[in-house]
Amino acid sequence: MKIVAAKKILKANDQLAEENRHRFHAAGVFVINVLGSPGGGKTTLIEALHGRLPIKRGLAVIEGDLAGTIDADRLAARGIAAVQIATEGICHLDANMVSAASRELELEKYDWLFIENVGNLVCPAGFDLGEDLRLVLLSVPEGDDKVIKYPTVFQSSQAVIITKADLLPHFEFQVERVRQDLRKLNPNAPVFCTSAKTGEGIEEIATWLANAATGR
Numbered sequence: 001m002k003i004v005a006a007k008k009i010l011k012a013n014d015q016l017a018e019e020n021r022h023r024f025h026a027a028g029v030f031v032i033n034v035l036g037s038p039g040g041g042k043t044t045l046i047e048a049l050h051g052r053l054p055i056k057r058g059l060a061v062i063e064g065d066l067a068g069t070i071d072a073d074r075l076a077a078r079g080i081a082a083v084q085i086a087t088e089g090i091c092h093l094d095a096n097m098v099s100a101a102s103r104e105l106e107l108e109k110y111d112w113l114f115i116e117n118v119g120n121l122v123c124p125a126g127f128d129l130g131e132d133l134r135l136v137l138l139s140v141p142e143g144d145d146k147v148i149k150y151p152t153v154f155q156s157s158q159a160v161i162i163t164k165a166d167l168l169p170h171f172e173f174q175v176e177r178v179r180q181d182l183r184k185l186n187p188n189a190p191v192f193c194t195s196a197k198t199g200e201g202i203e204e205i206a207t208w209l210a211n212a213a214t215g216r
């Protein structure tokens with residue numbers, strides 16, 4: 001019975017995600033779902049990309065957290081339009097939450113909409129939000145074995161972003177191991193090695209995203 005119930009919920013989510021996708025496309029906004037562990041560098045990466053992406057109209061962010069408005073406040077302080085979703089204990093965003101939050105934005109005013117998912121390498125992977133693509137972050141302190149241990153999120157993302165590369169000298173983290181593990185699981189996904197601290201790799205992601213948005 002439980003399995004049937006879960007399938008029903010996911011089907012309803014997928015239908016709503018399609019509606020979101022349709023509305024996002026109609027508004028001409030390119031939508032990126034950002035996944036990764038708590039503290040992996042999601043908000044910092046979005047801030048860094050805000051400075052590098054080609055922006056004709058604007059960039060907005062939907063922030064997902066269990067509670068509080070820290071990330072949305074942080075972005076707003078930089079002049080970035082942000083809507084905070086407080087999931088009140090739920091470990092992922094779903095299409096219904098994103099539908100409601102996106103209605104707080106005038107979508108036509110933006111080229112880019114980032115959705116920062118709840119920090120978690122497991123739960124968000126199963127929920128389509130209506131995004132154009134998914135990025136999954138893996139920060140150097142988390143360890144280089146995560147592709148094998150959390151395959152769903154790495155399999156369902158279009159690119160993997162290693163963050164905090166400035167910390168590589170302090171950790172036994174092999175970037176090549178991540179590339180090798182990913183090659184078996186999701187061979188078409190590029191791996192970007194980045195540091196928001198030094199700026200390494202940020203331009204490369206911005207260029208890749210700009211190409212993806214152009215080719216949509």
Ligand SMILES: Nc1nc2c(ncn2[C@@H]2O[C@H](COP(=O)(O)OP(=O)(O)OP(=O)(O)O)[C@@H](O)[C@H]2O)c(=O)[nH]1
Nearest residue numbers: 037038039040041042043044119163164195196197
């Ligand atoms: N050394 C280093 N620290 C970083 C880098 N990027 C982010 N950080 C730090 O990592 C911590 C977490 O960064 P956030 O961007 O808030 O991480 P997050 O994934 O948004 O966190 P949650 O929203 O809480 O899940 C902060 O102290 C950042 O300054 C980086 O490239 N290098």
Ligand SMILES: [Mg+2]
Nearest residue numbers: 042043071116
């Ligand atoms: Mg954050």
